[in-house]
Amino acid sequence: xxxxxxxxxxxxxxxxxxxxxxxxxxxxxxxxxxxxxxxxxxxxxxxxxxxxxxxxxxxxxxxxxxxxxxxxxxxxxxxxxxxxxxxxxxxxxxxxxxxxxxxxxxxxxxxxxxxxxxxxxxxxxxxxxxxxxxxxxxxxxxxxxxxxxxxxxxxxxxxxxxxxxxxxxxxxxxxxxxxx
Amino acid sequence: xxxxxxxxxxxxxxxxxxxxxxxxxxxxxxxxxxxxxxxxxxxxxxxxxxxxxxxxxxxxxxxxxxxxxxxxxxxxxxxxxxxxxxxxxxxxxxxxxxxxxxxxxxxxxxxxxxxxxxxxxxxxxxxxxxxxxxxxxxxxxxxxxxxxxxxxxxxxxxxxxxxxxxxxxxxxxxxxxxxxxxxxxxxxxxxxxxxxxxxxxxxxxxxxxxxxxxxxxxxxxxxxxxxxxxxxxxxxxx
Ligand code: SF4
Ligand code: SF4
Ligand code: SF4
Ligand code: FES
Numbered sequence: 001x002x003x004x005x006x007x008x009x010x011x012x013x014x015x016x017x018x019x020x021x022x023x024x025x026x027x028x029x030x031x032x033x034x035x036x037x038x039x040x041x042x043x044x045x046x047x048x049x050x051x052x053x054x055x056x057x058x059x060x061x062x063x064x065x066x067x068x069x070x071x072x073x074x075x076x077x078x079x080x081x082x083x084x085x086x087x088x089x090x091x092x093x094x095x096x097x098x099x100x101x102x103x104x105x106x107x108x109x110x111x112x113x114x115x116x117x118x119x120x121x122x123x124x125x126x127x128x129x130x131x132x133x134x135x136x137x138x139x140x141x142x143x144x145x146x147x148x149x150x151x152x153x154x155x156x157x158x159x160x161x162x163x164x165x166x167x168x169x170x171x172x173x174x175x176x177x178x179x180x
Numbered sequence: 181x182x183x184x185x186x187x188x189x190x191x192x193x194x195x196x197x198x199x200x201x202x203x204x205x206x207x208x209x210x211x212x213x214x215x216x217x218x219x220x221x222x223x224x225x226x227x228x229x230x231x232x233x234x235x236x237x238x239x240x241x242x243x244x245x246x247x248x249x250x251x252x253x254x255x256x257x258x259x260x261x262x263x264x265x266x267x268x269x270x271x272x273x274x275x276x277x278x279x280x281x282x283x284x285x286x287x288x289x290x291x292x293x294x295x296x297x298x299x300x301x302x303x304x305x306x307x308x309x310x311x312x313x314x315x316x317x318x319x320x321x322x323x324x325x326x327x328x329x330x331x332x333x334x335x336x337x338x339x340x341x342x343x344x345x346x347x348x349x350x351x352x353x354x355x356x357x358x359x360x361x362x363x364x365x366x367x368x369x370x371x372x373x374x375x376x377x378x379x380x381x382x383x384x385x386x387x388x389x390x391x392x393x394x395x396x397x398x399x400x401x402x403x404x405x406x407x408x409x410x411x412x413x414x415x416x417x418x
Contacts, residue, residue, distance in 0.1 A: 133309065
């Protein structure tokens with residue numbers, strides 16, 4: 001039997017959701033017997049592969065790199081899970097939106113709020129260009145499953161993954177969907 | 181006192197004629213979700229979460245401000261109502277800036293509880309990301325307008341229970357916001373007695389105690405309930 005192809009993706013988030021994933025502790029061994037991890041910040045794989053069965057997407061869509069990647073991820077994956085509050089709501093990553101356009105955001109963060117060496121980063125090809133506003137994942141591409149929480153705790157992640165591994169569709173309810 | 185008989189969700193109940201549908205349902209143990217309603221102060225029908233269906237009328241009616249009537253046939257939880265309620269909660273989240281993970285009320289918030297109750301696992305409407313202010317000028321309390329749902333509970337509790345009427349509404353449409361005194365910093369308000377009733381009444385993390393951090397703001401309502409119950413039962417009329 002072919003193992004399920006699992007991927008995890010890190011967009012505009014703090015990596016806390018991925019840390020919470022590692023918090024699955026010994027269940028990770030069970031998981032490892034059931035899936036092939038084909039793309040993830042945990043693995044050194046450069047290109048997002050074709051034919052991914054389930055992908056967990058952490059983070060909001062904040063810059064051009066995020067946008068390009070999420071489109072590719074959507075095209076190449078069958079079940080896309082919006083993983084954590086930044087992916088689901090924009091959350092902390094989207095706190096910059098009320099500041100206005102990207103120029104105001106960069107001014108505020110790198111000039112006004114900086115203590116030393118005030119300068120706006122500019123390295124084309126290395127530092128990606130910011131999008132005008134940060135958006136939750138579902139504002140950019142269709143999402144199949146929402147897994148809120150900042151971060152979703154390990155139990156919640158497991159509650160979302162288990163039915164997916166068994167080939168069932170799921171909708172989390174009750175306390176499992178509380179934001180924050 | 182005249183008694184009315186009516187049905188709620190096909191259950192026959194009786195209620196006093198002065199009662200609202202919300203009160204009658206509560207007495208019968210039938211829950212109706214509310215947000216702007218606060219026990220002991222007047223109702224204004226601002227949030228529309230308590231909308232119910234009444235047979236013979238196409239219009240949905242807010243249960244908190246609609247009186248019972250003889251023979252009414254009320255439905256409180258149809259598919260249509262559930263859909264509307266979820267949309268109302270989504271609208272509230274999309275309209276303000278609710279970042280639960282860094283909010284003083286995270287885990288203790290009526291809006292967040294309602295989102296859980298309505299099964300809101302994401303907001304399908306476009307977030308507005310409005311520019312709103314935070315006022316920390318008061319010694320003991322603060323208000324973060326990003327989390328205000330314009331329920332006016334603070335306005336009513338300050339006016340009707342404390343008798344200070346520090347709070348009011350200003351602006352229209354998406355510029356609506358609550359103000360203290362004549363739209364001046366709360367700390368400069370002459371009318372505020374620093375009683376804290378607005379903070380206890382506020383359903384969200386909008387009004388909070390200075391110095392509270394993420395998840396710490398638990399709204400203690402027993403003092404408010406003590407006063408409103410005493411007033412209702414006329415315990416202080418000698
Ligand atoms: S007020 Fe409630 S819903 Fe809004 S951010 Fe705070 S906890 Fe979340
Ligand atoms: S602290 Fe008391 S008096 Fe001051 S605004 Fe709040 S309710 Fe009114
Ligand atoms: S400050 Fe709180 S109580 Fe007052 S209107 Fe806003 S949400 Fe309601
Ligand atoms: S509780 Fe009835 S309209 Fe808000």
